[in-house]
Amino acid sequence: GAFFDTAKMLKPDYFGLIIVLVTKMDRFKPDSNFPCRSAMEAHIVEVFLKEYDVKHCVFSDSNCSGAYLFHKIYDKASMMPQVQIQYAEEEFLQYFDLKAWKGKAQFDLRSP
16 A cells, blocks of 8 residues: 555665554544554554554544644654664665666756
């Protein structure tokens, strides 16, 4: 899905640095599988951990302010190791799904 289309740009080694922001939790409706919102949130965390090794999720709804979300994301990010993400040239082409890197000339709009 859309998550993987974005996440696949990262090497799997870096998946632990992803913070997933799950929105629209106010649309959650309890049912027999998930009797409360916290049960649904726990399930979402479990799926991202199992499928992608993503350990950090932040949940929001229409009542969440921008400041609230900023602090929640900041709290998660501050627990992560500080690393510099690096790619070898071949890895860059692979993970960003590029056929070939032609450098600056590729973006020169004046070229014929």
